[in-house]
Amino acid sequence: MASQFIKKLELNKxxxxxxxxxxxxxxxxxxxxxIFLSLLNASSLALKKFGFSFFSGSEWDPVSEEFGALxxxxxxxxxxLISLLISLPFSLAIIIVLGEYFKKGIFAEILRYLTELIAGxxxxxLGFWGLFFLxxxxxxxxxxxGVTPYGVGILTASIILAFxxxxxxxxxxxxxxxLVPNELKEAAFALGATRWEMIKKVMIPYARSxxxxxxxxxxxxxxxxxxxxxxVIGNYHGIPxxxxxxxxxxxxxxxxxxxxxxxxxYLSSLMYLGLTxxxxxxxxxxxxxxxxxxxxx
Amino acid sequence: xxxxxxxxxxxxxxxxxxxxxxxxxxxxxxxxxxxxVKNGISVINWxxxxxxxxxxxxxxxxxxxxxVGTVILIFIALILxxxxxxxxxxxxxxxxxxxxxxxxxxxxxxxxxxxSIVVGIIAYLWVVKPMGHFSALSGGVALGIMMxxxxxxxxxxxxxxxxxxxKEASLALGVPYYKTILRVMLPAGLSxxxxxxxxxxxxxxxxxxPLLFTAFGNPFLNFNILKPISAMSLLIFNYAISPYEDxxxxxxxxxxILVFFVLTLNVITRIISSRK
Numbered sequence: 373m374a375s376q377f378i379k380k381l382e383l384n385k386x387x388x389x390x391x392x393x394x395x396x397x398x399x400x401x402x403x404x405x406x407i408f409l410s411l412l413n414a415s416s417l418a419l420k421k422f423g424f425s426f427f428s429g430s431e432w433d434p435v436s437e438e439f440g441a442l443x444x445x446x447x448x449x450x451x452x453l454i455s456l457l458i459s460l461p462f463s464l465a466i467i468i469v470l471g472e473y474f475k476k477g478i479f480a481e482i483l484r485y486l487t488e489l490i491a492g493x494x495x496x497x498l499g500f501w502g503l504f505f506l507x508x509x510x511x512x513x514x515x516x517x518g519v520t521p522y523g524v525g526i527l528t529a530s531i532i533l534a535f536x537x538x539x540x541x542x543x544x545x546x547x548x549x550x551l552v553p554n555e556l557k558e559a560a561f562a563l564g565a566t567r568w569e570m571i572k573k574v575m576i577p578y579a580r581s582x583x584x585x586x587x588x589x590x591x592x593x594x595x596x597x598x599x600x601x602x603x604v605i606g607n608y609h610g611i612p613x614x615x616x617x618x619x620x621x622x623x624x625x626x627x628x629x630x631x632x633x634x635x636x637x638y639l640s641s642l643m644y645l646g647l648t649x650x651x652x653x654x655x656x657x658x659x660x661x662x663x664x665x666x667x668x669x
Numbered sequence: 670x671x672x673x674x675x676x677x678x679x680x681x682x683x684x685x686x687x688x689x690x691x692x693x694x695x696x697x698x699x700x701x702x703x704x705x706v707k708n709g710i711s712v713i714n715w716x717x718x719x720x721x722x723x724x725x726x727x728x729x730x731x732x733x734x735x736x737v738g739t740v741i742l743i744f745i746a747l748i749l750x751x752x753x754x755x756x757x758x759x760x761x762x763x764x765x766x767x768x769x770x771x772x773x774x775x776x777x778x779x780x781x782x783x784x785s786i787v788v789g790i791i792a793y794l795w796v797v798k799p800m801g802h803f804s805a806l807s808g809g810v811a812l813g814i815m816m817x818x819x820x821x822x823x824x825x826x827x828x829x830x831x832x833x834x835x836k837e838a839s840l841a842l843g844v845p846y847y848k849t850i851l852r853v854m855l856p857a858g859l860s861x862x863x864x865x866x867x868x869x870x871x872x873x874x875x876x877x878x879p880l881l882f883t884a885f886g887n888p889f890l891n892f893n894i895l896k897p898i899s900a901m902s903l904l905i906f907n908y909a910i911s912p913y914e915d916x917x918x919x920x921x922x923x924x925x926i927l928v929f930f931v932l933t934l935n936v937i938t939r940i941i942s943s944r945k
Binding site: 383385386388389390392393394396397398399400401403404407410411414461462465466468469470473483485486487489490492493494495496497498499500501503504505535538566567568569589592595596597598599603623626627630631643646649650653654656657658661 | 676687688694697698704705753759760769772776778779780781785786790794795881882885910921932936
């Protein structure tokens with residue numbers, strides 16, 4: 373009798389445990405959907421008032437409650453693309469060096485740590501460093517070039533962003549290079565290829581989608597990066613004239629103005645920006661992950 | 670056709686150039702480290718980590734409020750995200766082929782990519798707005814959301830690495846399913862889960878953007894999680910953009926402590942995961 377009862381209880385505990393697992397999995401789905409719906413709800417006021425013209429308006433004027441996101445979208449895309457351009461050659465070099473030349477040994481390990489650990493440095497610290505080291509250097513360069521020497525601006529932010537996203541594209545691409553089968557490499561050598569010819573004609577084509585996925589995922593990082601950019605981009609509300617001008621990104625305008633936002637339309641417009649950023653980064657990340665998934669199968 | 674010696678020379682030269690470019694790419698990291706240590710190490714002393722900030726102009730003072738704040742925020746984030754994340758991780762490892770798992774895994778990946786500033790907005794909407802004021806709790810919620818995907822992924826991956834024979838042996842001995850998971854599988858995967866938790870702490874310890882309008886900052890010592898609280902990252906941000914040289918020096922000191930804490934965690938998790 374008693375043993376039967378215990379057996380029943382144990383069976384029930386299994387059911388309870390299963391229920392717990394399933395409900396926590398569903399909670400995660402609800403959390404994700406909830407984030408989207410909350411942002412949508414919070415930006416409804418601005419959505420109703422401006423609709424899609426929000427993205428083509430270049431006026432950001434809290435006093436007259438006129439809000440357009442074009443300068444910030446432009447700033448976000450510009451900084452992200454320039455940072456990709458800067459980081460790409462370095463990323464390719466690291467991918468080849470760590471993916472083929474140095475795969476094992478102390479030198480490879482040290483190099484891996486030195487190239488990847490900058491991703492662990494908090495964004496705010498990089499911004500602080502940028503403010504005191506990079507900005508004065510940029511000012512000198514701008515004086516030499518004869519443009520207005522702000523020091524801060526789109527290019528300064530892009531350079532810091534490049535440092536921050538480099539480890540992501542490099543480490544994913546390096547992993548893809550190391551997955552190239554030895555048989556293929558040996559076949560190339562057997563046909564008389566030099567090491568560089570083998571890398572160029574066998575390894576890079578084989579690892580291409582992994583390298584591209586890494587670049588796309590690092591783009592996702594760059595789009596949403598906030599603190600370092602906020603500190604060195606100059607916080608200017610208009611459309612930047614050139615890459616030396618100050619500007620703003622979607623993330624930096626939210627960081628700068630959220631706590632000061634008075635008025636419901638103002639706050640709602642910032643939420644609208646947040647929703648936009650959420651959707652853009654999610655789409656970019658999903659594309660990157662999809663390419664990586666196809667690679668693994 | 671180029672001559673053989675030319676092709677070999679070209680290959681060698683390219684390898685040297687690429688290695689040099691890689692070495693150049695490590696310069697920013699070394700520069701950042703050098704700058705932080707050079708400016709920060711002289712600021713750090715016993716008073717710096719045991720005293721509250723003094724008003725501008727008065728010498729001395731420290732960053733105790735921020736140190737305590739960061740520890741409290743990390744604890745709140747851990748309490749919220751570790752049990753939840755481990756359960757979701759178990760679900761994904763156990764029901765790895767099902768349709769729900771596909772969506773749950775995708776959602777975890779989406780969460781991983783959500784910009785930290787957006788997570789801050791969410792914590793503002795869900796906690797700060799209903800409560801009516803900034804609080805440590807809301808900051809902890811934001812950091813917890815950021816930590817969640819890391820814990821889910823590391824739990825799932827370590828559980829999948831455990832040989833299925835161990836699980837089958839436990840079940841064959843009549844151990845109920847829930848006990849098999851909790852008493853056999855989880856202990857076997859403990860090192861992986863712990864390294865996931867460390868990686869999660871490393872991810873959130875220096876986060877600033879999600880705290881700007883949740884934890885908000887506080888110049889005084891605070892242990893009440895319903896009140897605004899300071900954090901190392903918030904203090905660095907506020908001091909860095911201030912016009913006072915004394916505050917800049919304090920921010921360098923705080924950066925030094927924060928960076929070495931985060932980098933140590935990063936190195937430890939890398940060593941653990943490379944042993945697997």
